Amino acid sequence: MMEIVERLYRIKLLCLDVDGILTDGRIHIDDNGVETKTFDVTDGLGIALLRKAGVEVAIITGRTSEVVKLRAKELGIEHLSQGVRDKAEVLEELIGELGISTDNVAFMGDDLVDLPAITKVGLGVTVPAAPEDVKLRSHLVTGKPGGRGAVRELCEAILKAKGEWDRVTSPFINTPPLVIE
Numbered sequence: 001m002m003e004i005v006e007r008l009y010r011i012k013l014l015c016l017d018v019d020g021i022l023t024d025g026r027i028h029i030d031d032n033g034v035e036t037k038t039f040d041v042t043d044g045l046g047i048a049l050l051r052k053a054g055v056e057v058a059i060i061t062g063r064t065s066e067v068v069k070l071r072a073k074e075l076g077i078e079h080l081s082q083g084v085r086d087k088a089e090v091l092e093e094l095i096g097e098l099g100i101s102t103d104n105v106a107f108m109g110d111d112l113v114d115l116p117a118i119t120k121v122g123l124g125v126t127v128p129a130a131p132e133d134v135k136l137r138s139h140l141v142t143g144k145p146g147g148r149g150a151v152r153e154l155c156e157a158i159l160k161a162k163g164e165w166d167r168v169t170s171p172f173i174n175t176p177p178l179v180i181e
Helices: 004-009 041-052 066-075 087-098 112-118 132-136 150-161 165-173
Strands: 013-016 056-060 079-081 105-108 123-126
Touching (some): 004 123, 004 150, 013 087, 013 150, 041 056, 041 066, 041 165, 056 087, 066 079, 087 112, 105 112, 105 150, 112 123, 112 132
Parallel strands (some): 013 056, 013 105, 056 079, 105 123
């Protein structure tokens, strides 16, 4: 079995579910039927750093939401599929479109509907709140919960395995430390 670091190193495409991964899984609907979701900014920076390293990012979700479309646009995510019944089928189409192997893909999902995609790729990832059946069939379970830094954790792991972490974070880390007098 391939080691996790090797699986992380091979990633060229990260596919993300939304509810329970990019969000904490809760859906807020106001009296007018307007749906809102809460996203973690650290996940957003992780995605931006991953894209800076040349890794494609996609969102494949079962629900359809205007706020997800807005967040994807804000993060520069071009591959957005909403209202998807069969995530594995959409994933296969995207893999073909990009001309990559399933070994080069990570899929991060949190529930049973994500299992066909999680088990199809080189790196299946889930979060601590996922059902046991999902955790048992994933290569990796993040330490952080969905919607609270789990995506950032995975992005950092991919970047470090590829040896890209120092390069993509240098604009931030190579600044002089703050000195308080």
